[in-house]
Amino acid sequence: MLQALDAAAVRRWAAACVDALDAQRDAIDRINVFPVADGDTGTNLLTTMRAALDALLRASAEDGLAVGAALAALAKGALAGARGNSGIILSQVFRGLAEAIDGTPSATGPAVRAALRRADELALAAVSEPVDGTVLSVLHAASAAAESCGSDTLAEVTRAAAGAAAEALEETPRQLAALARAGVVDAGGRGLVVLLDALAAVVQGREDPAAAARPVTPSRVARAADALVAERESGSGDYAYEVMYLLDGLVPGREKDLVTRLRRELAGLGDCVSVVGDGERLWSVHVHCNDVGAAIEAGIETGRPHRISVVRFADQITEAARADRFVRERAVVALVRGEGVAELFSGEGATVLPVDPARPPTETDLLAVLAGTRAAHLVVLPNDRELTTLAEAAAEQAIRAGQDVVVVPTASPVQGLAALAVHDSARRPGDDVVAMAEAAAATRRGEVVLAQREAITWAGRCQPGDVLGLLDGEVVLIEPRPAEHRPAGDAELVTAACRLADRALASGGELVTVLLGESAPLRLAGMLEEHLRHSHPEVELTVYPGGQPDAVVLLGVE
Known part of the structure; x- marks a missing residue:
């Protein structure tokens, strides 16, 4: 039993936090419904905690690291690597601990009590509009419990804080209607x-x-009347209720047939039917209908429904309510790799979702961007064949939520730029989409990349390190590397x-x-311009620093 925290104990605590958040990340992501149901609070907390x-580990290389310095290193690392609101608040918690314990060789019970008090103050100041039922409520309860703890021992102070935090977490659905409607506790507070x-x-x-972290468990509370009424965002006004539930317990081997039957039965009861799975054994069911009992009975005949939610629709959305939701008529959203490419699309008025190769965007990431535009009509430019399916799935979700979304299947940023060049918000939305799609399709796309492995291509066999030229997705030329143990250079x-x-x-x-691309030679633009001046003097060449990490050169011809 520790009587005081020192730097070594802080390191053990930080490592335990990373392990525990890693184990519970998916569970915390699933209960993330406030302020936006983007399903990433667990991931954001884990990413921030790892940073x-x-x-802290880098700072620990110094001899004689004090506990205050260890907490300060945690705070700085968390702030630098913070992801999302939850990550920002976590960084302020560590900052509060560091400020209160600064200059002490170890942290006793009274010092941790003061540290939690300061963390509570900083976290509250970090949020412009504090809301009860969030991580702030949980932190405040922990601080208050540490303050009123009758013992000054470190074990009793930390035990009181953790216990009060867990109790406050269970209260969050009673404080926040969004949590009550979903039947979950606050995700940030859970972290x-x-x-x-x-x-x-x-x-x-x-x-x-x-292993001491409490498991994430559903919270069942009696919901107030305002949690049982919602505005209709999509579907026919003929149906008065939204029915949702989770479904498991399907007969193994028959899942596909059972789900198909369930979708068919729900479609006969109403509209806005959705039955989607997690790839393992859990399904989420959604339908707008009038016969609530029949919708739930269909689930019972299929498997085991739980977390059942029935919400009555208020009157259909009025024009005033629609005006509150959509603040502009049109927008274009582009998925892009590379800072330079992002600047090009932003400069042309598009809303940009940067694509990080280390963490590809999820459907939820894109859906949040689509909703964030607050535009009634949207065009999405995926700019990559592999991202087109993701874009279409997110568009389908946004359409169900009431936005008009069309994906123009651009396979490269050069096609996306061509489409964006003819975008005209004064045209009818349908006509504008047709014009953008035609411009993208008329643009030949090429790229120069380095071969990562040996392969047979249409242009012959390539070896790792060879330079490949692709045209419309097919390898059309190979520029061999100059020597067996030398990668391709600027000349190639x-x-x-x-x-x-x-x-x-x-x-x-x-x-x-x-x-x-970010690895393109400095002299490439000038050499290419000189080459085209002699071989194709009639052609206009425009070169931009794209900064894309994968292709050395992206090329479009119109």
């Missing part, structure tokens, strides 16, 4: 309880403090770009657009 631990449980376990000297990249431009212009073209 904090990394910063804070994980951290405080881990702290109490470290103080008590448990061998595996990460420039030669490949010039040859690819010639191949792309073989069937005609007036405008060549080039996006230079």
Whole structure:
């Protein structure tokens, strides 16, 4: 049993927090419904906590690190790596602990009490409009319990704080209608309880403090009347109720047939039918209908319904309510890789979702961007074949929520830029989409990349490190690396770009657009311009620093 925290104990606590959040990330993501149901609070907390631990481990290389300095390193790392509102609040919790304990060789019970008080103050100040029923309520309860704890021992103070936080967490659905409607506790508050449980376990000297975190369990509360009425965002006004439930217990091997039958039966009862699975054994069911009992009975005949929610629709959305939701008529959303490419699309008026190769966007990420535009009519430019399916799935969800969304299947940023160039918000939405789609389809797309492995292509066999030229997705030329143990250099990249431009212009073209990747040689733009001046003097060349991490060169011909 620890009598005081030192730097080593802080390191054990931070490591236990990472392990516990990693174990509960998916469960916390699933209960994330406030302020936006974007399903990423667990992921954001884990990412922030990992950044904090990394910063602490780097600082621990110094001799004689004090506990205040250790907490300060956690706070700085958390702030630098903070993801989402939950990550920002977590960084302020660590900052409060660091400020209150600064300059002390160890942290006793009274010091931790003062630290929680300061953390409560900073977290509250970090939120412009504090709301009861969130992580702030949970933190305040933990601070108050530590303050009123009758003992000054570190174990009792941390135990009181963790216990009060868990009790406050169970109260959050009674404080916030969005949580009550979903039947869950606050996701951010759940993450804070994980951290405080881990702290109490470290103080008590448990061998595996990460295992001390309480499991995420559904919360069943009596919901107030306002939680049982909602505005209709989609579907026919003929149906008065929204029925939702989770479904498991389907007969193994018959899931597909059972789900198909359930969808068919629900479609006969109402509209806005959705039955989607998690890829394992759990399904989420949604329908607008009048016969609530029949909708639930259909679930009972299929499997085991639980977390059942029945919400009555208020009157259909009035024009005034629609005006409150949509503040503009049209918007274009583009998914892009590379800072330069992002600046190009932003400069043309598009809303940009940056694509991080290390963390590809999820359907939820894109859905949040679509809703955030607050536009009634949306065009989505995925700019990548692999992201088109994601864009279409998010568009389908947004359409069900009441937005008009069309995906123009651009396979490259150069096609996206061509589509954006003809975008005209003065045209009818349908006509504008047709014009954008035609401009994208008329743009030949090319790219210069480095081969990552040996393969057979249409242009022959390539080896790792060779330079490949692709046209409309097919390899059309290979520029071999100069030597067995040497990667391709500037000369091979420039030669490949010039040859690819010639191949792309073989069937005609007036405008060549080039996006230079982050690994493109500095002299490539000038060499390509000189080459085209001699081989295709009639062509106009435009070069931009794209900064994309994957392709050395992206090329479009119109």
